[in-house]
Amino acid sequence: MKSTTENKLEKVAGNGLLGRRAFFQKGIVWLGASAAGVSMAATTGDAAPPWMKTPGAPLRGYGQPSPHTEATQRxxxxxxxxxxxGSGASVTPLQDLNGIITPNGLHFERSHNGVPAIxxxxxxxxxxxxxxxxxxxxxxxxLRYPTVTRTCFIECSGNGLFNANLADEPMQMPVGHLHGLMSTSEWTGVPLSLLLDEAGIEAGAxxxxxxxxxxxxxSRSIPVSKAMDDAMIALYQNGEPVRPEQGYPMRLLLPGFEGNMQVKWLRRIxxxxxxxxxxxxxxKYSDHLxxxxxxxxxxxxxxxxxxxxxALPYRMQGKGFYEITGLAWSGHGAVTRVEVSADGGTSWADAELSSPALSMSPVRFRSPWQWDGSPSVLMSRAHDNKGNVQMSRADWSVKYxxxxxxxxxxIQAWAIATDGEIKNVWS
Amino acid sequence: MFGVKRLLVIACFSATSVYALDGSPGLGQALDSAEITGIDISIDATGRNLPVGSGTALQGASVYEAKCLACHGAGAVGGENLADPLVGGIGTLTTDKPLKTVVSYWPYATTLFDYVRRAMPLNAPMSLADDEVYAVSAYLLFLGGVIEESHELNAETLPQVKMPNRDGFQSVWADR
Incomplete structure (x- = not known):
């Protein structure tokens, strides 16, 4: 059955990368997918799981994640x-999330002396x-001012620090540590330009x-040009008032700019x-060359x-089918293309992108992959609509x-060993 | 009005519906000069807005001992389980072991005053008197070899301090 399936799948790059439409081809039946039936039971209840046979939990005012996902933590x-x-950061556990939106309780934090009780x-x-x-x-x-809504990422400019020029060799840590100082929300608030117009900006500003x-x-300095372009005083995050860690009751939103500038608990301009x-x-947030x-x-x-x-912290669970997935974003504009390699960059294939490219909003990319159990190196490379292409770590590192x-x-690479171990590698 | 156009532009980008609005609803209240004096604590690189007051390293040593030493350590060189080093590292920025401190890296002494006054000590921000901030700034700059021990810092002299890495920065923002 498996070999039949493999024969029908288009190989688009080396080491088992499949066509990005592989999922949607007709006539392909993945091993096990059709074996979901349940044997006939004598009574209705015999085949039902226990939670179908007793009343569930009562209604509650504010929902919480399943207790089975308690380990999904910053x-x-x-x-x-x-x-x-209160001085430091907490990282979004990217290894346990999918889609592009970050749940409010898992949005990364960066604070310099704790979260104020405003x-x-x-x-x-x-x-x-x-x-x-x-x-x-x-x-x-x-709260009475006109509002706008947009989905965009916020990324600390320290995101990726563990793969930067700190260490002599790659550190082995969850993908959330490596890239989770980036989170995405739908933000709603008041255009800053509206308030600056009300105050009346003078010549020379x-x-x-x-x-x-x-x-x-x-405190941070921000160009007036950005403030008048697309800056927002954000009041709502994914539909609810901005969380305390994200600046309640209001934060500055500067789409595409480094997170530190998007001042939380905003009080003075x-x-x-x-x-x-x-x-x-x-x-701090200057770049030492x-x-x-x-x-x-x-x-x-x-x-x-x-x-x-x-990705780390997990291991592979035997050879066979995997979906290679991740996030791509650009502060310059919209991501238009993500390439994936399963052979350490020797060959690349375009990944499927989750949604139409929105400016300063991430896309989720996905590539189906048939892992044959051999040592492999997975990489992804993003392009944006301003012509920018993600560079190799080696090219990045020598600049600084x-x-x-x-x-x-x-670009970050995951090496996969035959025994299923995943490692962060520099290549 | 200008504000309407801006609003429309943002609305278009974010693909939400667009409606016309005749400017801001104008719910802001007038902020008077006394209120501004109370809240305007930022000091720029030219020293504008520096408060009245003064201090020397001789006076700042006791401020450091009382307010800073517990976290930043003796001699302000940091250490294990301590906060970042504040002095040392001059001349290391071009080496393979750069040490970025206030004196080796920061371009402006005004920034030191501004940050200490607004944020330090971490367990009681904004608790230092302006004279104490001038004095402890002088003490750190003296410890780091930037000024003499008797050099008085005030609104006039602080912006004139030439930090060792003053010329080590370039702006990459297009419309600086």
Whole structure:
């Protein structure tokens, strides 16, 4: 049966990569797929599982995931340990998710001194600086403004740090650690341009200073051009009020820009003529190059993809069929193409993309694969509609100084051994 | 109005329905200058908005000991189970073991003042007096070999401090 199936499937690249429409061809019956019948039972109840024969749980006000998925958790990165438990990050467990939207409770976190407990009744947004009329707008009043909705990713510019120039050899860790400082939500809020128009931007205004109400008053400089283009004061995340870890009651949304700029717990916007050169845009989120100098204001997140399955922390479960799947995104625009290789980059095949390409929104890619049990190296390579192509790790690495960890959008490879072990490798 | 057009552009990009709106609903309240003074804590690289006050490294040593030492360690060099080193590393940025600290990497001393005042110490942000912030900034810059121990930092002198890596940055944003 299996050999018959294999004969019908189109091979599109080396080492077992199948055509991306393989699933949808007629006449193919995967092993086991037709064996789902249940033997005839004497009574209705004999063949029914126990949860069909007793009343279920009562209704409840806010749903929770199944207890069987309790292990699907953000993993915590706390570099200062108990000294500063709120300083660090938690990563989205990409290994256990599918689709493109991140559940609100699993959206990655990055905070510099914990999540503030903000009373929305006391929270105001201030707009001042080079404006005709400085303003304060209460949270409740902001809820009355016209809103827009868009789906986009937010990615920490430190995403990919463990495969950056930190270490001498690849680290073995779940795909969530490697790429899970990127999450995607449908965001709803007020266009920032509307508020800046209300305040009236004056001549000479070129930058904003955006500041949060957290206990480091996180602040970043943002070009006015971006603020007037597609910036949003986000109030809702996947339909519900923005979660505390994501900036409740409001955060700045700057589609395609590095996450650190999308200031959470947004409290103050000062319109300025020059950048402020804050701590986070100079000492931290700057790019230390191989020649020793550093790039400032490298805001846009580069085109990137990552295979989330097969991936660590899991193992292969014997040879046969697998769906190679992952996410691809670009801060420059829309992902138009993702290629997948099963032979370490010797040959590539286009993957199926989940949805029409939306600007600054990820796509889910999928490639059917028949693994013959031989050692294999899986890779993915994304393209966007601005002509950007994801580069190799080697090409990326030589551009930057030792230890540099930001804006690593290079190709990542998973090596698969005959015994089913999966390893993160550099190639 | 300008705002309407912006709204329409965003709405089109996000493929939601589009409706016409005659500008902002205008629910913002006027923010007066006294309120602005209270909230405007950001200091840019030219030192605009620096507060009145002053301090030297001699005065800052005791501030450091009381407020910073527990996390940043003796001599502000960090260490195991400690916060990041604040001094050292000058000259290492072009080597294969770069050490990025306040004195080896940060381009502007104004940023040090701004960040300490808004965020430090981590267990009690915004608790230091402006004189203490000037003083502890001076102490760190002295420890790092950037200024003399007796050099007074104030709104005029702080922006004039030339950080060792001041010329080590280039903006890659197109309309800087």
């Amino acid at each position: 993993q915590l990165l706390q570099p200062y340990g108990t000294m500063a438990p 009373d929305p009744e006391q929270h105001e947004l201030f707009i001042h600086g080079l404006v005709g009329q400085p303003l304060k707008i209460s949270y409740n009043d902001l 070129a930058w904003l200073l955006a500041e949060g109400a957290d206990p480091v008053a996180m 000062k319109v300025t003529d020059r950048p402020t050169y804050t701590k986070d845009e100079t000492s 191989a020649d020793g100098s550093s790039n400032l204001f490298s805001f846009t997140m580069g085109v990137k993809s990552a295979i989330t399955r097969p 100084a030792a230890g540099h960890l930001y804006h690593n959008n290079s």
